[in-house]
Amino acid sequence: MNFFRSTWSIALYTWREGIRKKTLLGFLILSILVIFGSTFMTAFMAAPQRAVDLGESTVEADVQSKLIKDICVSAITIFGVLITIFISASVVPQEMDNKVIYTVLSKPVSRFQYLLGKFAGVQLIVLVNLLLMTLLFFAALWIRESVIPTLILWSALLTYFQFLIVSAFTFAISCTSTSSVLPTIGGLFIYITGNLTEYLNDVSARVSESTNAVDYYIGMLAYGLYRMLPNLRDFDLKDQILHLAPNDPPADAMIPQLLLAGSVYALAGYVLAYVLFRRREL
Amino acid sequence: MPEVIETQQLTKTYEGGYFARQDVHALKSLDLAIHRGEIFGYLGPNGSGKTTTIKMILGLIFPTSGTIRVMGREDIASADVRRKIGYVPEGAYYPDFLRGEEVLRFYGQLYGLGGKDLEKRIDKVIDIVGLGHARKRLVRGYSKGMRQRVGLGQALLSDPDVLILDEPTTGLDPLARKEIRDILASLRDGGKTLMISSHELLEVELISNRVAILYQGQLRTCGTIDELLTDRDTTIEASGLTPEALEKMKQAGISAEDVVNGRGLLRVPKTMSLYEAMDACRQAGLAIGSVAPRRETLEELFVRIVGTARREELASATA
Numbered sequence: 058m059n060f061f062r063s064t065w066s067i068a069l070y071t072w073r074e075g076i077r078k079k080t081l082l083g084f085l086i087l088s089i090l091v092i093f094g095s096t097f098m099t100a101f102m103a104a105p106q107r108a109v110d111l112g113e114s115t116v117e118a119d120v121q122s123k124l125i126k127d128i129c130v131s132a133i134t135i136f137g138v139l140i141t142i143f144i145s146a147s148v149v150p151q152e153m154d155n156k157v158i159y160t161v162l163s164k165p166v167s168r169f170q171y172l173l174g175k176f177a178g179v180q181l182i183v184l185v186n187l188l189l190m191t192l193l194f195f196a197a198l199w200i201r202e203s204v205i206p207t208l209i210l211w212s213a214l215l216t217y218f219q220f221l222i223v224s225a226f227t228f229a230i231s232c233t234s235t236s237s238v239l240p241t242i243g244g245l246f247i248y249i250t251g252n253l254t255e256y257l258n259d260v261s262a263r264v265s266e267s268t269n270a271v272d273y274y275i276g277m278l279a280y281g282l283y284r285m286l287p288n289l290r291d292f293d294l295k296d297q298i299l300h301l302a303p304n305d306p307p308a309d310a311m312i313p314q315l316l317l318a319g320s321v322y323a324l325a326g327y328v329l330a331y332v333l334f335r336r337r338e339l
Numbered sequence: 340m341p342e343v344i345e346t347q348q349l350t351k352t353y354e355g356g357y358f359a360r361q362d363v364h365a366l367k368s369l370d371l372a373i374h375r376g377e378i379f380g381y382l383g384p385n386g387s388g389k390t391t392t393i394k395m396i397l398g399l400i401f402p403t404s405g406t407i408r409v410m411g412r413e414d415i416a417s418a419d420v421r422r423k424i425g426y427v428p429e430g431a432y433y434p435d436f437l438r439g440e441e442v443l444r445f446y447g448q449l450y451g452l453g454g455k456d457l458e459k460r461i462d463k464v465i466d467i468v469g470l471g472h473a474r475k476r477l478v479r480g481y482s483k484g485m486r487q488r489v490g491l492g493q494a495l496l497s498d499p500d501v502l503i504l505d506e507p508t509t510g511l512d513p514l515a516r517k518e519i520r521d522i523l524a525s526l527r528d529g530g531k532t533l534m535i536s537s538h539e540l541l542e543v544e545l546i547s548n549r550v551a552i553l554y555q556g557q558l559r560t561c562g563t564i565d566e567l568l569t570d571r572d573t574t575i576e577a578s579g580l581t582p583e584a585l586e587k588m589k590q591a592g593i594s595a596e597d598v599v600n601g602r603g604l605l606r607v608p609k610t611m612s613l614y615e616a617m618d619a620c621r622q623a624g625l626a627i628g629s630v631a632p633r634r635e636t637l638e639e640l641f642v643r644i645v646g647t648a649r650r651e652e653l654a655s656a657t658a
Contacts, residue, residue: 059451066448070434077436155432160493163397163426164449165418338400 063166064174071178075144076185084143085186088136092193095128122201123299129194130295134216137190141183141220142244145227147237148175149334154235158339172331176228183220187213198303206303211312212294218319219292223248225326232334250282251289258283287322291315342408343501343532344373344396349405351391351556365391366556368405373501373534373549378527380543380637381536383553384645389536390429391556393503397426410500422450425494429506433489435479439470442478446493464492468522484515491522501532508542520546544568544637552641554648560640570635573607576628577620584623591619602628 075081149172152158162171191213198206227244234240257279264276292315294307301308351366366388373379383389394400396407398416409415410423433442440461447457465474468488473481478489487507494502507523508516516539524546527533537543543550544564551561560567580588580601588595588605593616596604607616613630620627 062451062453063449066445070445073436074434156428156430157432157434159394159397159399159428160426160431160446160490161449162399163421163424164446164497165421165451166449167416167418336401339394 059165060170063164064170064177067161067166067171067174068177068181071148071175072181072185075148075178075182078144078147080143081140081182081186084136084140085189088132088190089193091132091136092129092190092197095125095132125197125201126298127295129197130212130298133187133190133194133213134293134295137183137187137216137220138223138248140186141224142227142241142248143237144182145179145224146231146240146244148179149228149231150234150237150240153339162339168334169331172232172327172334176225176327176330179224179228180221183224184217187217187220202303204302204304208294208298208301208303208305208307211307212298215292215294215312215315218316218323219251219289221319222251222287222289222322222326225323225330229326229330229333232330232337248289251287254283254286254288255290257286287318292319342372343375343410344371344534345408346371346392346396347406347408349392349395349407350403351388351395351400352403364556366395369553369556369558371551371558371561373532375500375532376527376530377548378523378533378535378546380547380550381534381553382538382540382543382550382637382641386555387553388556389553390505392553393426393505393534393536396503397424422497423500425497425499425502427487427490427494427502427504427507429509431490433478433486433493435477435481438475438477439481439485439489439492440465440474442489443492443496447496450497452496460496460498464495467495467526468492469518482515484511484518487511487515487519488522491519495526499531501534502526503534503536505536506538507535508537508539516542540636540638540641550637552644554645555652557648559644559648564637567640568635568637570609570640572609572633573613573616573630574633575605575607575616575620575630576602577605577625578602578628579623579625584625587623588619588625591616591623593619606633 149158152161152175158171162168191209195206195209198209223244226247227240230243231237231240261276261280261283264272264279267273267276297305297307346369349366349369349371350364353363353365355361355363369388369392371392381389381392391400395402396409396415398421406413407415409420412420414420434445437445443461443464444457447453447460452460465471468491470485470488470492473485478486481489491504491507494504504523508519511519520542523533523535527548535543535547547564549561549563550567552559578601580595580598580603585595585598592608592611594606596606605616605620607613617627617630
């Protein structure tokens with residue numbers, strides 16, 4: 058009971074402190090402006106499509122709808138990942154800087170509990186922000202298309218697991234750092250690399266036929282990284298949102314497997330954070 | 340009865356240098372014992388190892404060798420032991436978007452307290468640190484002294500046996516200092532043990548039972564205030580201190596301090612009797628205002644001990 062009370066207390070404190078960060082608020086406001094703005098912007102962009110002789114109004118509406126979806130999904134992903142990285146990178150280093158960590162860890166709170174509370178607080182922030190942005194997009198699309206866009210909800214779920222993976226590893230890096238700069242760079246690196254793992258597979262396949270020893274080792278390395286790193290692209294339903302009907306179920310997406318993979322990667326990130334932080338001198 | 344805090348051969352070395360080893364010895368074989376119910380002043384210049392010792396006692400950093408016992412127990416990271424220690428770090432931040440009592444509620448929950456027990460404990464702590472009038476105000480509007488009271492409050496929530504305070508009065512105005520000092524004295528009178536690390540030597544002298552002075556990670560002296568401040572002399576308040584009179588006093592071996600408009604204090608060395616000193620004053624034509632015995636201050640002891648340590652260090656470096 059005490060374990061959960063203390064951990065929840067740290068999580069709630071992290072959340073209350075986190076939502077007051079100006080940078081985070083800035084990202085959130087910007088994303089909301091983009092989502093709102095996209096719906097107004099498309100109203101002025103239909104003219105060139107009039108030349109298409111395929112039932113004018115249908116094509117126009119389709120292009121507009123795709124544009125809105127493209128802008129909104131991109132905004133949610135970009136601002137969401139920035140918020141995730143920024144908050145995951147800063148919660149622990151900031152507490153070391155302002156010495157709150159000393160007052161907390163001198164209480165009967167283990168380092169495991171402390172990290173769990175901080176990580177849970179970060180997830181609360183990420184979730185609330187993602188929900189806000191998704192709800193706005195969901196409402197805009199619902200009003201526009203007159204159908205409940207359930208695909209957006211599937212996309213939000215997978216996007217959260219994508220953020221969870223990035224957050225866990227950024228958090229782990231932050232546990233070795235006294236400032237949030239290095240973990241922020243690390244988080245961006247993880248996100249970018251996680252979206253490029255297919256290229257690693259390509260590299261591995263291309264050099265596998267080479268007889269050159271250097272190529273062979275590069276191929277092995279690329280293949281190893283491909284197998285080890287999370288493929289964040291798998292969590293992205295943007296193409297389906299653009300091309301399917303808003304109320305279609307996700308096609309070909311192995312959602313349970315992705316959720317399991319996301320959870321395993323997040324757990325690995327958290328365990329790494331604990332291993333790095335367990336004997337860290339504060 | 341075990342000591343409240345006891346260290347044996349406590350050593351902390353930070354490894355440094357990537358190519359050539361440049362280890363930093365933050366603490367060298369420290370043997371320390373803090374008794375129950377005392378205020379223990381832990382002194383030393385910057386970088387002497389005070390905060391390192393405190394952090395090791397709290398389990399925030401780990402000893403290279405040696406042992407630490409708190410209330411006779413070596414498992415200092417256990418929740419039981421942690422409940423018995425309250426810690427007030429120097430210049431800690433308390434969330435300014437919370438009210439005073441909300442900050443205490445947060446820290447209380449970290450002790451596993453909740454419900455009515457927690458509220459009762461918060462009321463009691465607020466009463467002890469004198470924050471009753473401001474408990475519902477945002478910490479944002481608190482003065483430095485009030486923030487320090489919040490710091491003290493969070494450390495007292497579990498009713499700990501021992502309180503460790505890092506620079507508790509630094510940066511406070513004289514009134515706030517006096518108030519914090521009074522709170523600390525009342526906590527000692529209530530049976531708590533306090534370990535205070537500070538540069539405010541006058542404060543420490545006023546409140547401590549025992550002090551230890553650390554220099555470059557080594558314990559230089561440790562004892563009660565009465566044991567340590569034994570260097571006593573006599574001061575004479577005199578007038579008529581002209582340059583000629585001052586010269587005569589100097590020849591007699593008596594130094595003068597704070598001379599303004601011919602009035603000042605004469606310091607009679609321990610080797611000279613009071614009669615000899617009075618004679619010298621009469622011969623110099625001085626009018627004597629008062630004669631008082633004087634004990635060495637903690638600041639003077641500190642300067643003497645640290646000064647000697649520095650000279651020894653310099654001598655060994657040049658040898």
